Amino acid sequence: MKTLTILGSTGSIGRQTLDVVRHSGEQLKIHALVADKSIELIEQQARLYHPEIVVMMDEGAARELRGRLKNLPIKVDQGMTGIINSVIAPQVDTVVTAISGRIGLEPTLAALEAGKTIALANKETLVAGGDLVMSTARKMKCPILPVDSEHSAIFQCLEDNHETLEKIILTASGGPFFGWTQKQLATVTLEKALCHPNWDMGAKITIDSATMMNKGLEVIEAHYLFNMEYDQIEVLIHPQSVVHSMVQYRDGSVLAQLGRADMRLPIQYALSYPSRWKNSFERLDFRGKTLTFHEPDLEGFPALAMAYRVGRRxxxxxxxxxxxxxxxxxxxxxxxxxxxxxxxxxxxxxxxxxxxxxxxxxxxxxxxxxxxxxxxxxxx
CATH class of the missing domain: 1.10.1740.10 (RNA polymerase sigma factor, region 2, helix turn helix motif)
Structure with missing residues (x-):
């Protein structure tokens, strides 16, 4: 059995992680759940999954949650100190960093210093502090297992002889505005930007997908996770989101990982690695599917080109x-x-x-x- 702390349990990745826990039988156990201020949802999660600790970033939310959970043997903590304590606890094996934004950097570093495995769903951690995070992971000999579907795909396609790798190919859905002109993009509303065609994600990452900044962040993340130069990281638009990413070797062979647009698959793999657990999730059906690939439009979506420049600098x-x-x-x-x-x-x-x-x-x-x-x- 593996014991988890989940940072960002009320977000999209956090909720799907808990669904993986629910389907895992006796293989996963929750030590701590961490959220910002979603009191109603985290109370439901606490009553269902029985963590030892719940941590709220917001002081007022922590105070109210203590009253709501007073009939349960669950400690309610607050703030960054509470988060750090929840990830370094000796009984924790793996920390799932599903919290959104740069705020994930400090607890990730603390968890690595404490010798924990990281299931990384927070790309901003490596974008902001990639050199520091990876050097800490190497020093402590702690694995960082990717949860992002693209990086999980690359991780699954890599062979032991890394020196034969020629490039990695990150796929992108293109978001809701693939093929739009600059004139059309000037009319984008918040409602349109929040309608991703394939994935059910939180608001921030959905907007990043619409601007393609999300793919730019993933390029920088891939640079650190797989020790690849930026010239060896290619992005292709793949609107169907069936091929989650690919790797190309020096002999011209390309290995791809395919699956449904279901984040529970890479989440489960990060938590089960090196095993693959059986599950009842819906399977990919190839019948009637057409798969297409396109060059990204760097003029209409300049965030991707900027991320390459920034990463290189x-x-x-x-x-x-x-x-x-x-x-x-x-x-x-x-x-x-x-x-x-x-x-x-x-x-x-x-x-x-x-x-x-x-x-x-x-x-x-x-x-x-x-x-x-x-x-x-x-x-x-």
């Missing part, structure tokens, strides 16, 4: 890009800026940043704070 710049994007996307979700303004804000913040190349947690967090403040100024 490195230093604190990826953290700045990520932070500015989080603030700009939040402003769009609050209907304070237009869809096209998201990219303008991120580009402006990145262009103003004085990049530091000597990275530690403090410098990353300082760059993150500056970028958030500057993005907020541009929005206001």
């Amino acid at each position: 490195g230093g604190t710049l990826p953290a700045v890009m990520n932070a500015a994007n989080e603030i700009a996307v939040l402003a769009f979700l609050q209907e304070k800026v237009t869809y096209l303004k998201i990219q303008d804000i991120v580009e402006k913040v990145c262009s103003e940043h004085n990049v530091l190349d000597s990275l530690d947690l403090e410098s990353i967090l300082d760059a993150d704070t500056w970028a958030r403040r500057r993005a907020a100024e541009l929005i206001s």
